[in-house]
Amino acid sequence: MYEDSWYSFVPEVPQHKRNLSQGAGHRRRDSLLQQENGTTQVPNGLDPLRSLYEEEPYSDSPPEPTTSRRSKSCSSFVDIAGGRREADGASRHKKRKGRRKAFTWEALDLPSPGTTPLEEDHSLLRDVDDELLKASQAEYLLYHEQLTVTERHLDTLIDDTNRALKVLASLCDSFRSVEDQTTAFRSQCEDLLSDQKRLQTLVDEVGSDLHYYTYLDNVSRRLNAPGASRLVDDDVFSEILSNLDSCIHFMVQNPTYRDAESYLARYQALMGKALHLLEVGFTARLEKASRDISAKLAASQSESAKHALAYGRFEELMEESYSLIPNVQKVILSAYDEFGNAKRDDNFGIYVNTAKNLFDVFLSTRDRDLKPLIQQELDELRAEVKDASVETASRNFIKQYFERSYSEAGLFSKLFGISIRYSPDEASVYGVLKSHHRSPSNPVNIVPLATSLQGVLQHCGLETVCSVVGWATNEYGLVEYDEEETEFSRHCRELTARLLTDHLWPFTDSAFEAEIAQSISKHVIRPETLTIGPVTDGVASSNAYPPVKRALELLVLFDQSMPKDRCQRNSPVVFKIVMESIAVLRRVEARMKSAKSNTDADLFMIKNLLILKNELLSLEIGDVRSQAPEMQHFGQIWDALSPQGLMDLLSTFSSYIPGSSFWSQSARRASPANGRANGRGAAELDAGEQLDNLLRQAIYSFTRRWAQQINDAQARKSGARSLAEVEAELDEMIERAFSNQTEVIAKLKEAIQLNAEALRKPKQAEKGIQSRENESV
Template sequence: MDDVATLKSENANQRRIQARLLQWEQKDNGLAPLSAAQNEFINQLAESLGGGAGTGGGGSANQEEVMQTSFELKTSLDDFKSSSNAAIDSTQDFLSWYNSIDSEILEHFDDVYLDYYEQLRARSAECDNLLGEIDVSLESLKKLTNEYNFVSEKTSSLHQASENLLQDQTRLNEIGEDIRKRLKYFTQAESISQRLQNPTFSVSNDTFVDILNTIDDCLEYMRANPTFSEASAYGIKYRNCLSKATQMMKNYVSNVLANATAQILAKDALEQGSEAAFALFYGKFQASAPKVKRITATIEERLERSVEYEQLLAALHQQFLAQRATIMSGAVEQAIRDLGRKHKGDHCALVRSACAFMVHVCQDEHRLFYQFFAQPSGQLTAYMEGLCTILYDTLRPFIIRIDHLETLAEICSILRVEMLDEHVNYNPESLEAFAKIVYQLLQDVQERIGFRAQNYLESDILNYRPSAGDLAYPEKLEMMESIAASLQQEGSSYLRRADSRSSIASLASQEVEQINSGEGMAKFRGGSGNSPADLHGMWYPTVRRTLVCLSRLYRCIERSIFQSLSQQALTYCIQSVSSAAGQIAQRKSSVDGELFEIKHLLILREQIAPFRVDFTVKETSLDFSKVKTAAFELLQKRKQLFALGSNNALLEFLLDGTPQVREQLLDSRKDVDRQLKMVCEAFIKDATRQLVGPILNFIETAQNHLKQTATAPAPTPQQGMALRMAAFAAPQQISSIIQESIRAIKTKLGPLQRSMQLYLANKDTEFILFRPIRNNVLGSFVKLEQLLATNSYSRDDLTIVSCPSAEQVSVLLSSVNLGQEGVASAPQRKISSSSMGSGGTTKPPIEKKM
């Protein structure tokens, strides 16, 4: 009943809701009235959706529902009529009937819901049954899950146990494999030892390398695991096996090398020629190289693994080199002796051929060694040094007996340039031993050169005794000038002039020309003239010898030794030239001697310019001057010899009497410049005295007279005219002195300039030397004029004296100079065009030194 009441209340609520909904569209007081636009929009939607069919269908459904309801009510009414109580007698009956009708109507309306309710109850019962079955299923699944988990746990346990067993099996297998691997290093000792003791087993067998690998691995394993049981004992066994293997390799290589040596040293092979013998010396060994190379390569691959291999390789090196020394020592010595007999007397050819032979031997031995071995060895260098020592022992006796500097210099050039610079620099590795021996030989040659150079400088330069032809100046120059003029007149070609020069110049002079033909001399020859004195053959012998000696020594000896010898050579040369100039001055005139010395000093300075060395030498000496002073003081303080204090005389002597070390720098270039300056000053002085000597003598006499007069005790009124009153200073005497000087200028200036042209043949040098002479001449006349003007000479006296002015003297000098140039221009042009000199004289920068 509760359900029915609930259903009725719900129906009442639904009717109320329906009534409320109907009130929405009431025209009057509608709860939610629609506007015309909204209704039109709704109609448009309805038309678009169904075109009005939906509305007609809806109306038909409602009409059917009303008809069904009317039919049901009619049925109920019929039932009411047919019933026995069909009469309605009272209101109560009507109400009852109405109530029943109303109830029936209500029940009729609730039938649908009741049917649905019954269906829901049926479905609910079915769901309850289904839930029950689900619970039973869940119980079954839970039981099944528990059983599955139990089975799974058992299976996992079994699987884990299986994995553990497999791991144990793997670990045991690894342990067993590790044990087998470790036992392998212990179990192979006996088998290896037996195979090595087998007499049929050879080093050339292919398995020998495998045995060496096994021995090396086992030894390395024993050294890496010294704590293993019996590791030391097995290490000794494997070392014994290694010793046997190395001895087998050593014996094998020794036998191969010995057989090759025996074949080479056979009598028939030694009787062959030298070239065939040397071909055999290398051919036999080269044929044996592949056999030995395989063994040595195996050894060299294992040098880092064991000391025994290093010792074995060193022993094989020694055996190989000993066999080669047995073959090559005698052959090399005999070959060098044959070269000595072949080039007897020609030391340069002997040195060149012997060194070239040793170069080939060293290269062949180096190449042969590396055909057997790949690793370098110090024994190879020692062996080749032994072979090269034969060369040294053979050549040194010849070298120490050579006296000629040219020969020694050429030998030095052969050793330094051809051997060390060319061969050794291009093959430093194969010629290392050869380079050491050649360097020792070069030092011996340089020492011999230094010794012979000192003797040569003393005997042929310092102590040179010139012949009459050496001092025939200026005759030699005039003769060469005439020869040049005759050649020019005959129209000789350049080649004939060159032949003429070659006939004059010696081999030594050509050497100097070759030395000085470099870039360093180009700037000195640019503006130089030509003179017969420029010919090398016309140089003074000591100058030529000095320059040739220096040119020889420059490329041969060390720079420090060359500096010392060059300083000594230039000093001796300057002394020799100065001595020759003195003899020429005694024989001819002081001007000839001085020009001779100036010319040769210029040549000397020019020729030493290309030597790119410092000619400065430091000399160390002891100064004993304080020793003498200290000794005198010691004698004066005899009483203080044993004094106790700072005044002890003996102590003062020891402190003050110590010799002092003094260092002095000697520069040969400056010595040449210094001597040149001194000679030029002497020449200028002598030339000036030749031209105006009477005037200079008068000026000196007058100055001395004036000094004596000025020192007189009682001055007199005529003291200002003391010079005028002197007889030697009379106007007539002074006039004669002036005239004599003018005559000297006119007669001697031309020959003086001619001599300068003949000796110097350089206008710049002549101008530099002549300018101070000209200035001195002008200055002497100016001094004379000033002397006359300051010593009370009257106008009449000056007229008698007729002293020319500086301008007049300058015009006189110029006129004489122009006349001399006109006379000398023709022969000078001939000399210049003939180009008889190998090069012009240097323009001397002595202007600042004048």
């Protein structure tokens, strides 16, 4: 508001001395309040009136600082006192002298004529006092003037500030009134804006809904134009499909709108026409690519060149179009996701029909193009079967088919934008492609492969079939934990699973059943085979009955060719092997007893049934183990055969067989109370239980019969052989059947001794009763 010069108005104190208008010889000294900027120059001829200053002038300034002197010692008090007395005397003497001098000057001062001396002195004193007062107040008057000016300025500032505060107060009141008015206006504006937004929303909704009606004329003109077929190779076609899809979805969601059904039918017809144009364009592109590579494939002799033409060149020709393939992928992905699972929405049926048509024309074209390659692979398979071996030819054919199928799957994914994954849903891409059984170029179709393999393997032996099936299972069906799975391995594993499950495993089961019927079920019983030969090379199964030997071979072969899970489940092959072996042994046993053969029928059953049971335990229904020279599981078997109750020895035997519950053919169990189970009861039993029942009955019959002969020999009955002859015959028979199998021999002899003791106890008790009766009589 004010400049800074107002606050620095006080002028600087002049450096020169003001000349006092006083008489010569009576000048007053400068004020002690003024700071000296230098030595004061006294004018020439003027001396200060020192005689007027008898006393020091009064000053408000503090005294000059002096340094306090240290007190002296006591020894100098005398000097101090003497010096004081001398100083006092000198001062009195000087005072008297000064008074005398003053009185002398006064006496010499003679008054001038015409004035009295007293009046002149008083006037002179008054002038001097006035001058002295003015001289002493000069500096203070300057300060007073400066303070007065400053006070005046401050008063002005205060007045201006008060006026400014009043203006500000009035402005505040004005702002408050404006704010009140603005708040009301703002609320009105907000209401107007909300109404505007609501109206805009309504307009947008009406415009959006109206768009689904107004789009009909536009899309009708575009699809019915003469050059509409060219739209499928443009980005505009994708936009048309999206808009049609949105319009159809809107009409389906709002059936109560005006003419919704009519517009829905017209939009669906336009959608069908657009998709038909896409099918025509895709078919034309396929034909063009097929004509380009078919002749070159037929003329080429190199495998690499054929592969490059069939896949690399074909893919380039298909992708030469501008937007045809992206439009095809858009249609396919409107019906399926990226893994081929079906999207069940409003337009699913329309898109699915188009997708199936596109798949059909693609597979038909590929079958026509790849026919020379497929025929060449079949010719190589037949040539290798004749020249090399069936197993080698089958392996090579499977590898070639899997590689070609993987290449076809890659081409299919690039053209249609879908990665084919296994799905049990028939509406998925996997289910749609699976239905094309006649297409050899189908990436998921393994029917041609299975048909070719079965045609080659049906004339081979069972061992060759099992070798091919086992190789396919181990090569592609099993996943190694230390290997990283690739797309090729995943594709091969899926194809192998379907090939084995749907074709090769049933084919192998049929081959096993035929072999079982030929070598076991229809085995002709010859008299020379109704014996137990000696054990050769320490192998326990070397003297087994020939059908039982073949059953063991079939069990091992089936276990090697099949995965562990399939062997442990309800396998009809394993069940039939065991049941047919038991049936053959029962027929042989009956033949021995009817023909009164020299071979012990019970020991024959024990020998063969133990071998069959031990083999099942060794394999663990899938765990292949090397054949041991002895029945290493006989201890486990015999522990279940409790000698204390031979009729209940094998009641818990099936619990020692892994997966024994899977052997069941019926929930009912036949009761073995009436001896050996008949044919009908045997069919209703588990295979493991029937085997246990037969083994228990054979052991009981054999041990009880020989225990009776031992008791008769010890009792020396008439017609009975001696104990040495009985024991020698028993030892020879057991040693011949179970040579070098000390555990089996020891357990059988122990069971015979227990039976002998059990047979003697009732007789001893009967004799005791008779003796007591005789004594009483």
